[in-house]
Amino acid sequence: MFHNNQLNIYSTINSGQYFLWENRQNIWYGIYEDTVLKISPILDNNRIRYEYDSFPKIEDWEQSVFRLDDNYDQIINEISKKDLTIEKITKQYRGLRIMRQKPIQCIISFLCSSNNNIPRIRLMLRNLSRVFGKTIEWKGDTFHTFPTLAGISSASQAELLQCGLGYRAVYIQNTVKSILNQDVDMKIIEKANYTESKLELMKLCGVGEKIADCILLFSLDKLDAFPIDTWIVKLLQEYLNNILVASPDVKINSKLSPNQYKVISKKIRDHYGKYSGYAQQFLYYSIRERNGRKW
DNA sequence: CGCCAGGGATCTT
């Protein structure tokens, strides 16, 4: 695949953090709310480099979306020191990065993620965009932008069900309503620290500990957030348990109660420190690779 | 057919 030390486009896009990307004729297209992002690999002197474009035009969007302002070398260096597992897989999957999404799109996306698999999450979000987003024509290609809150709020429950959302349709309707009414304050969500922002996020219907952590990490610059999903739990049961959760008071069940989540989350975040989120993304990617992900 | 998927809300013990 095409990559370098600082950014592996392929693994970063296919690591279950940002669902609205697709590859057409070896070119990547991403939906960034109202904007279509484009990444073209260019063969240049026997090396691959990338050309970034977008419509409507956003100058240097890749700096923000791929977080190129993070000091990647230092982050990898920092988390590598924490244990041998993470040292190994940061080497192995070097170039994997966290992306920075738009908060609203990220909230809706991870509302769709509950008890679900990634191909279906993608399908649901594409359906939502096709039905309630704006159609964009760009150089002969057709795209659908991500719907606005107003756009989604105008949808009937039947229409949402037709997008394949299932029981999550109600979560999305309630969440969109609370944001539009300002029962939940997006200013707090966007400006507050990890703890305060998470508390506010969890007022949203359908947002619990795990989904809140995803939103914090992938759209709100909280690099110390460490989402614990079913795959991470499996990993913890195997061997991280010995490193992190050596105390017998913590038993790891296949499903975590809110309290167990809090206890384990604290231990792990203490262990990996302020870049816990990067560590999590490497761990998640490695276990999905090991299990032969099909997307 | 049963089980699982980047879980959470709700009710029960």
Add this chain to the structure above:
DNA sequence: AAGATCCATGGC
């Protein structure tokens, strides 16, 4: 505070 159940849906 932990456990059980249900939620809608497609892939295997």
